[in-house]
Amino acid sequence: MTTTDYSYLQKATPRQIDRLASHLLRRYREKEQKSGLSIVYDITYICNQACPGCCVSAIAYKKGTEIAPESHGHDFQGISKVLHKIRAYLDSRPDLPFFLDFGGGELTLRPDWKDIVRLASELFGRESVGMNTNGTRASVEDLLEIEPYISYIGISIDGLEEYHNRWRKTVEGVNSYQKTMTLISQMIEHPSLRDKLDITTVPTKDNLAQIPDLMRELHALGIRHYSVHRAMQVGRFWERDELLPGKEDYFDLLLRLIETGEELGMNVHLHHSIESIYTALLLGHNTYAGDNIGNPDRKASLGIDPWGRVFFDPWCTVAPWDKLASSSLLDDGMDFEDILRSHGGVQDLIDSYCRIETRCQGCPVACSGGNRIASAAQHIRSTRGLKASAVTRDDLLGALAAVDPACPLYRDGDTFAPPDDADLLDVLRPFREAARGAAQK
Ligand code: SF4
Structure with a gap:
């Protein structure tokens, strides 16, 4: 039997362990107050960039050509129908907190x-509506126009200028890093936009090594909130x-995120369940949220694709996951x-394949x-080496029990x-002690 090497955890200094414990505890308490329904609704899979790692395999439109309205999926009436059905669901649960994040x-x-x-703001209230953009098309005037209807604007920057532009191949042939950074600096001038950004x-x-330097560049512009989304x-x-x-890599990244965030006074997050695992x-806190609508992780979202189909996770809307x-x-x-x-x-799938007895092969940690x-992608792709086209629905369902890598x-x-x-218990001792210390503050 192979043993697991925990030496990377042991490299953390006492100061880093204290910071990590305080950060995770604060995030845990925030999330505890935020249960409810959260949805990421992708309203198009057309893009003006062609990133080689796009998680929805978005299609870059051809420069100089008109984008046919139907290529976005559904028209405004269709989207309105979807939103009204969500509203009807919430009407029967008036106390259920809700957040809708538009993406593409x-x-x-x-x-x-x-x-x-x-329309979303009218139906759910501005505090319940957010959007994500690559920041290369909308102007600051556009964003000021919709600011009264929205509480969150996520803009993606994937690294320093050379990396970002190499990764984000733009259809328009512009320097997309400069374009997005210019928009960000214009938004910062308006407190109402700055606070939502x-x-x-x-x-x-x-790009892992350059993330602290990117944070410093963003901080110089006035950015206060910075998140890293799991690959x-x-x-x-x-x-x-x-x-x-x-x-x-993720452990080291989180330590550096927290450290740099503290140095700069920035609010930082590492998303997609990595913080909940730690x-x-x-x-030693329980992060298994069996009552969550969706994955049993507080604030995990459901996904809706441009054709109105609902998924138990926003990351499983394209092939082979669309099975x-x-x-x-x-x-x-x-x-x-x-x-x-x-x-x-959707909930049947979650109850059958993601509950505590089955997820991570039934690991007994309250996680x-x-x-x-x-987890499933790692199992199917890296362990079994399957190509997306060869993956069956049974492969996907079976792999949902795999351990999170x-x-x-x-x-x-x-x-x-x-x-x-x-x-392992020896390795964990300083983290548990730091957590007790942080809880008493
Ligand atoms: S194996 Fe899975 S359930 Fe167990 S601690 Fe790790 S992520 Fe959590």
Whole structure:
């Protein structure tokens, strides 16, 4: 039997361990107050960039050509139908907190994107609506126009200028880093936009080292909120195994994020369940949220694709994951409750494949189990070496029980190390002590 090497955890200094414990504890408490329904709704898979790791395999439109309205998926009436069905579901649960985050593709390519944001705000309230953009198309005037209807604007910057421009191949042939950074600096001039702005980065093996310097550049512009989204092995990232950060990379990244965030006074997050794994394992707090609508991780979202189909995770909307697609909210007679609760529906899938007894092969730690899509993709792609076109629905369902590869317990071959191993408990001791100290502050 192979043993798991925890030496990377032992490299953390006492100061780093204290910072990490305080950060994770604060995030844990914030998330505890935020249960409810969260949805990422992709309203187009057309984009003006062609990133080699696009997780939704967005299609870059051809420069100089008109984008046919139907290529975005559904028209405004279709989107309105989806939003009204979500509203009807919430009406029967008046106390359920809700957040809707619009994504794509590049949603500002839709001529009706502002109307969609306004309608969502009318139905759910501005505090419940957010959007994500690559920041190369909308002007600051556009964003000021929709600011009264929105509470969150995520803009992606994937590294320093050379990396960002190499990664984000633009259709328009502009320097997209300069374009997006110019928009960000214009937004910072307006407190109402500045406070809603979050800059997001997807880490790869190639940009990990430059993230602290990117944070310093962003801070110089006045950015206060910065998030790193986990690299998900989906879409065009499916076959980019060589770029996927490993568990050691993520631990080191989180330490550096927290350290740099503290140095600069920035609010930082590392998304997609990595923080919840560390909170469970290193700090000993329960992050398994079996009552969450969606993955059993507080604030995990459901996904909706441009054709109104609902997915148990926003990261499983494209091939091969679309083999798990539910019916569409655009289907007559199909409401949101049906899609969630019907036999074989979204919640059925979660209850069958993501519950504590099955996720991560039934690991006994009181843990969310990290991210099911990242776990399954690692299992199917890196362990079994399957191409996306060869993956069946049964492969996907079987792989949902795999261990999250970002977890310190993860072992090659997709097994987990015993969480009560004496060596591990020794490694965890300083983290648990720091957590007790942080809890008393
Ligand atoms: S193996 Fe899975 S459930 Fe267990 S601690 Fe790791 S991520 Fe959490």
